[in-house]
Amino acid sequence: MFPYDSQILSILQAPPASIADVLAAMQSIDALTVDGDGLKWFNLLYFQVTQSVEARVASGGFADPAFLTLLDVQFAQLYFNALRDFLSNNALPDCWQTLFLLRNQTALTRIQYALAGVNSHINHDLPSALVATCAIDGLAPQHGTTQYNDYTSLNSTLDSLINGAKSTLNVRLLGDALPGASQLENTLAAWSVTAARESAWNNAELLWHLHPEAGLTAAFLDTLDGLTSVVNKTLLIPIP
Numbered sequence: 001m002f003p004y005d006s007q008i009l010s011i012l013q014a015p016p017a018s019i020a021d022v023l024a025a026m027q028s029i030d031a032l033t034v035d036g037d038g039l040k041w042f043n044l045l046y047f048q049v050t051q052s053v054e055a056r057v058a059s060g061g062f063a064d065p066a067f068l069t070l071l072d073v074q075f076a077q078l079y080f081n082a083l084r085d086f087l088s089n090n091a092l093p094d095c096w097q098t099l100f101l102l103r104n105q106t107a108l109t110r111i112q113y114a115l116a117g118v119n120s121h122i123n124h125d126l127p128s129a130l131v132a133t134c135a136i137d138g139l140a141p142q143h144g145t146t147q148y149n150d151y152t153s154l155n156s157t158l159d160s161l162i163n164g165a166k167s168t169l170n171v172r173l174l175g176d177a178l179p180g181a182s183q184l185e186n187t188l189a190a191w192s193v194t195a196a197r198e199s200a201w202n203n204a205e206l207l208w209h210l211h212p213e214a215g216l217t218a219a220f221l222d223t224l225d226g227l228t229s230v231v232n233k234t235l236l237i238p239i240p
Contacts, residue, residue, distance in 0.1 A: 002103070009088065012025065019072050037173075041110040045114045045165050046076075046117070053068065074132045074133050078128065082125075083100070095225055095228040099236070105238065108172065109169065109178065112235055114169055115191060119196070119235060122193070126200035127206075130200065130204035131207050134204075142205065148201065155193070159193055187237075
């Protein structure tokens with residue numbers, strides 16, 4: 001779709017082992033992508049979010065920094081996996097497929113693309129990342145735990161970043177201004193990162209209990225994928 005896609009694919013071959021590795025991969029993707037590539041704007045927002053997590057870990061802002069660090073890496077890997085599979089013409093979740101197929105649709109706005117990426121990543125990927133992280137740490141995802149409290153303590157920071165992006169990225173992919181009246185504002189106002197992350201934790205608890213049953217787990221993830229894709233299609237309606 002873009003002449004540099006093979007270079008992005010090369011970046012994604014080595015799985016990240018640290019938050020620094022995640023940031024380095026995102027920074028490399030940002031350096032390659034052009035303004036007319038919607039991927040640039042999701043990747044940039046995600047880079048800013050990851051920087052915030054790294055800074056919070058470094059400042060001692062978590063009771064269990066190892067858990068949040070591992071979650072950050074596990075979570076980012078799912079984005080990298082989806083993008084790698086798309087660029088390799090492999091099967092991938094419909095919510096990501098829908099998004100990546102519209103990378104070059106310049107009638108879309110930067111915030112539409114960025115927020116649809118956040119929607120795919122939180123609503124579809126985050127429950128799986130939480131379960132994988134808990135499995136490695138030998139604990140179950142539960143409300144009221146130290147890990148849950150650390151997880152939710154990020155919400156205000158993430159809300160601030162998303163709200164800032166709603167202003168700074170509210171132009172078309174190529175930077176063109178939008179018409180004076182647009183339905184986009186109502187769509188953006190209805191999307192909450194805090195609500196999405198709470199739903200993701202709830203779904204992780206359900207997924208944890210389903211995990212021994214492979215068929216039920218697959219069906220549950222398929223349902224999440226379908227629901228997330230519906231939201232993406234609403235978010236990605238071009239602005240006339």
